[in-house]
Amino acid sequence: MDRRIKTAAAACLLLAAGLVTGCTAGSSSASDSAAPDRSASPTRAARGGAGGAAAGEAAVRAAYRKWGLEPLAAPPAPPSTKPAGRRAADGGVPVISEIPTEQKIVFLTFDDGAEKDPRFVTMMRELKIPFTMFLTDAAIRADYGYFKPLQELGAGVQNHTLTHPNMRTLSAAAQKQEICGQQQKLKEHYGNVPRLFRPPYGNYNEDTRAAAASCGIESIVLWRESMQIKNMQYQRGDRKLHPGDVILAHFRGPSELKGTTMTEMTANLLRHIQEQGYTVARLEDYL
Template identity: 65%
Template sequence: MDRKIVAWAALTVVALLVTGCSQPADADAPPPAALSSKPAGSPTSPADAKPSTAPDTAAAYRKWGLKPFAAPPAPPKVKPVKRTPGGPVPVISDIPTNEKIVFITIDDGAEKDPAFVRMMKDLKIPVTMFLTDSAIRTDYAYFEPLAGLGNGVANHTLTHPNLRTLGADAQRREICGQQTKLKERFGKTPRLFRPPYGNWNEATRAAVGQCGAEAIVLWRESMQIKNMQYQRGDKKLHPGDIVLAHFRGPAELKGTTMTQMTANMLRHIQEQGFTVARLEDYV
């Protein structure tokens, strides 16, 4: 064989080994502790993942004063939270896992800051939006690009009442009514429900199941302006914790914007060695 051909073939093999290719990934006062528990075992890092070093990712995070997060672990093949056939819907404030992951949830929808949409497009961090119709009806379209990014759309009632003060029929109207509105607007019936203020009773639980939702989602930490409020005495995040934030702006945040509040929240999560996973992958 010609020596030039052999040399060319060898160089081609080396180039293929160096460049390689990668497989893309598939695309309020705190309530009492919820009815969930952690499995035995010590916490583990998120699949030993390291923060992305891609220049475009690093630049996007730098724009918001942040460092890239570690990639979350692959979602479990079997969701750890699910409704028992014929049983009541589960009530959760955390997810049973040993992975160092948390889940971000954002409530209401009153603040509609365009910069927050840009932030979510840049950071690609999954959140679940628990939306109240009375807060979002003036601009449903604001939430469409956020939903288009794969962020969850979930039910937070029509008018944000304290459900404990309402009878069973009124609770069903609040919950089922918002199920219908969100399906009409965003194309899917919400699977998750959060009661305003974290207040619920067994009538709430029954109505959630009757209206087609699959779980009542509470929280373990709530983000304020610069700091988090913790339910546990150790004042720390735990694997699988659900974190509460709100669509709020400078009027409610003492001059702080929603993007600044979100950046503060993400720093708290990252500084404690956690990354962010998608809630709907686990419930």
């Protein structure tokens, strides 16, 4: 690889690690809840030219090596205009499983909140992987505080109902209570009103869409792949990732993962993404 390209890539890896504030035009840059200064050059950002960039790249590689991984490529800068999330053709809340893009990026989402492994917080802090949490109150109420450090790292906090019911089995009024009630709970504990909603089991109907709209939800988010323990389940016959796919995982621990920890499951997931030539972007930057 050309040395200049390697230097720019190293600066972007620094950005992904949260150590610098921008990349030059033509290189990729990471996104977080706070927009970085994308006008910064690699030299200025690294505060030491190629030597500083190389040191930062080494630090990133060391963090990934700790978890048995190779570094993912830095994601591209998010688009100036979000390509998804607008009202559906019928005027209702859109239902989305992937984001329209030609970039080789995917989006990670973790559901429920039952498992509260402190090593997962450490892993996400060290790897700087963007992801979104769809939280259920019944699963998180025993320890709301566990998810705050993840939120501080930039993870989105989104709605996954109060009690995790099959929405199709509920009346319109009961669906509204499940969604609006969780909007209030999440605002109370995390300070923001979610824009996104995921129905448990991916089950919804027109009452769900109407209830979501009445509660301030902008998009219903489903998925294209779901992570199990070591492998992913694919919805498409080619059993491959596609640009813009939303991937479903869960806050699960050894009791549900046959002895595998949540961090081991997440490492397996990241390997699948890298092996197929993809990297991870932040869902809320596109939706």
